[in-house]
Amino acid sequence: MAEIEGGGGGGHKKGKKVRGKKQSTRVDFTPMVDLGFLLITFFMLTTSMSKPQTMEINMPVKKDITEEDQSKVKASQAMTVLLTENDKVVYYFVDEKTGEPGTPVVANFGSTGIRKILLQENRVRNIAVDSIPVYQAQFKSREITEEQYKANVSRIKSFKNGLIVVIKADDKSTYKNLVDILDEMQICNIGRYAIVDITPLEIELLKNTPLAS
Amino acid sequence: MSKVKVPRKSTAVDMTAMTDVAFLLLTFFMLATKFKPDEPVAVTTPSSVSEIKLPDTDIMLLTIDKEGRVFFGIDGQETRKDLLKRMGEKYQIAFTPEEFQEFALTTSFGVPVKELKQYLALEAADRAAYPSKGIPTDSLNNELSDWVWQSRLANNNIRVAVKGDQQTNYPIVKQVITTLQDRNVNRFNFITSLEKQGE
Numbered sequence A: 001m002a003e004i005e006g007g008g009g010g011g012h013k014k015g016k017k018v019r020g021k022k023q024s025t026r027v028d029f030t031p032m033v034d035l036g037f038l039l040i041t042f043f044m045l046t047t048s049m050s051k052p053q054t055m056e057i058n059m060p061v062k063k064d065i066t067e068e069d070q071s072k073v074k075a076s077q078a079m080t081v082l083l084t085e086n087d088k089v090v091y092y093f094v095d096e097k098t099g100e101p102g103t104p105v106v107a108n109f110g111s112t113g114i115r116k117i118l119l120q121e122n123r124v125r126n127i128a129v130d131s132i133p134v135y136q137a138q139f140k141s142r143e144i145t146e147e148q149y150k151a152n153v154s155r156i157k158s159f160k161n162g163l164i165v166v167i168k169a170d171d172k173s174t175y176k177n178l179v180d181i182l183d184e185m186q187i188c189n190i191g192r193y194a195i196v197d198i199t200p201l202e203i204e205l206l207k208n209t210p211l212a213s
Numbered sequence B: 001m002s003k004v005k006v007p008r009k010s011t012a013v014d015m016t017a018m019t020d021v022a023f024l025l026l027t028f029f030m031l032a033t034k035f036k037p038d039e040p041v042a043v044t045t046p047s048s049v050s051e052i053k054l055p056d057t058d059i060m061l062l063t064i065d066k067e068g069r070v071f072f073g074i075d076g077q078e079t080r081k082d083l084l085k086r087m088g089e090k091y092q093i094a095f096t097p098e099e100f101q102e103f104a105l106t107t108s109f110g111v112p113v114k115e116l117k118q119y120l121a122l123e124a125a126d127r128a129a130y131p132s133k134g135i136p137t138d139s140l141n142n143e144l145s146d147w148v149w150q151s152r153l154a155n156n157n158i159r160v161a162v163k164g165d166q167q168t169n170y171p172i173v174k175q176v177i178t179t180l181q182d183r184n185v186n187r188f189n190f191i192t193s194l195e196k197q198g199e
Helices: A030-046 A114-125 A127-140 A146-157 A175-187 A200-207 B016-032 B077-091 B097-104 B113-121 B124-129 B143-154 B170-182
Strands: A053-058 A078-084 A088-093 A105-108 A164-169 A192-196 B059-064 B070-074 B159-164 B187-194
Touching: A030 B016, A053 A175, A078 A114, A078 A175, A078 A200, A088 A114, A088 A200, A105 A114, A114 A127, A114 A175, A127 A146, A164 A175, A175 A192, A175 B170, A175 B187, B059 B143, B059 B170, B070 B077, B070 B143, B077 B097, B077 B113, B077 B143, B097 B113, B143 B170, B159 B170
Parallel strands: A078 A164, A164 A192, B059 B159, B159 B187
Antiparallel strands: A053 B187, A078 A088, A088 A105, B059 B070
């Protein structure tokens, strides 16, 4: 501590030389520490350390899509996922022979809902997805490089007979639903999906499907 | 027998070490800090497992709030000035040098072009209270489309990031996506927060 010494101490020593008091060179650091921590607190509160996470979306070039391109998706590969109110998902497959939509099924988001179905459907069509976790383990234990891992994953994901998911959101769904379903695509290793406008037929279909399940 | 004297020790602690640590941390935070850009609206982003980080520069940020208002923000003061000049020419509004200066410092705004002068005249602190209507996106008066297009002319390397609120209704998101597609922006980012484990 910085002591300020009172002058009264040495008065009674008579006859002796008045010596200059040796002042302590120590300074009280407490206010400085206070200030330091105050500034730390300020910077900690104002700083935004983590960069935001993002999800990359690629949409097709609008003008280039022709009718032909649209119908190229094989009925057996395509799964249509409709997003609707109350965080519900309705999915259906198109019957290959008749071209009519199959029976719509209502599901929830999350690991027991739509994810289970997506994983299952994707696995049926593209058995190679099973090896993605293996590659991932190899990558984690440094057996393969990141490039190899990524190349393998993208090769598996772009398998041409794999599941194609057509995502259609109705007007009652929210942005969260859209992000969630895109997230599921990533979790389920589905390489091919598209966000498409909903058709009147499907709005009708949603109306006729009881959502409570 | 004399008493055993306990020597009195001073309670003063050497503060030097603590000061060192405090200032080390202070230096770290001062260097690592990047001030949060002031946002006109609070937005809760949905979570995802995606781990791609958003690049630091050349970002055009389209914020969509709960009520479906769209806010526009762009990086770089020079880009902003250039953009305002282009928009002024397009909508035939003459902006003053002060307004250019103000606009260069505006990170994000959500007012129609016609109200921009009025908005820029406000003090930065009062802008939060301004009844922002959002940038018009409907097909009759799609100002967002112009903002996007002029931004791309002002800075060709711009990347588009969309930051939506969880509860935003889909139609407005679709409108924004369609607008981007119309302007040949087919690659963009959705800003999300990191998924919590176990969800």
